[in-house]
Amino acid sequence: MKRTDIVGVVLAAGRGSRMSPITDRVPKPLLTVDNETLLALALRRVGGLVGPVAVNAHHLAHQIASAAIALAPDVHVSMEQDKPLGTAGALRHLRDWIDGRAVVVANSDVWLSAPIDDFLHGWEGTRARLLVRDVGRSADFGSLQYLGISTVPAVMAAALDYSPSGLYFALWRDAFAAGQLEFVESAGRSFDCGTPAEFLTANLVASGASSVVAADATVLGSLDRCVILSGAVVGPDEHLVCAVRDRFGNTLTADPAHLLPH
Secondary structure, eight states: OOGGGEEEEEEEOOOOGGGTTHHHHSOGGGSEETTEEHHHHHHHHHHTTOSSEEEEEOTTHHHHHHHHHHHOTTOEEEEOOSSOOHHHHHHHHTHHHHTTOEEEEEETTOEESSOOTTTTTTOOSSSOEEEEEEOSSSOSBTTEEEEEEEEEOHHHHHHOOSOSSOHIIIIIHHHHHTTOOEEEEOSSOEEOOOSHHHHHHHHHHHHTSOOEEOTTOEEOSEEESOEEOTTOEEOTTOEEESEEEOTTSOEEEOOGGGSOOO
């Protein structure tokens, strides 16, 4: 398929409640891995595959919209005002903008260590294709774990209705049972950054196991496997271990035993 026949949708509407209270004031897609926002990473990843790109927004939507437009001035922002619509509903809400084209859908909170430049290679546009990793145990599709990047063929995208469900129930479950899904295995690692442990691990993998400190943060104390976000302050008497600190003074910690090997 031609690149111009495919659009991209970056999903950025979720609340990120497992990272609260940090995400009460800053949406999860604007948190950073190795000092780059997850939203920026997702937009660059998807923008390298397709033509036009849209971002959906609900929780702290105006922050998402402002950041998306600053990163990609041509991006289309879909505001979900009353409630988040779920992935199927988000694509239905964008039906006019999608305009009969196929879609690459990307979760904005997934960090990937490897590029996905070949994800669409050979795709004919008739079956959904998912980026996965074989984890050697029961996962989303047999032993394959979904890594937050998928395609939705044009016919399927046009048929989606408003629904709070994700694409698994709307499209993938029955297609998998019928052997009608395509899978591309990632060569790298992935983290969904939905918990302090995974968020910290993603940063440690990206930074080479060093604590990550934003350029405008102030660290007077000591750090051990931490992420110090933009504007945050660590006092001279503080020793933070496996912690995430934001500019409002919120601190999330993870049990060191729960950090995934990096």
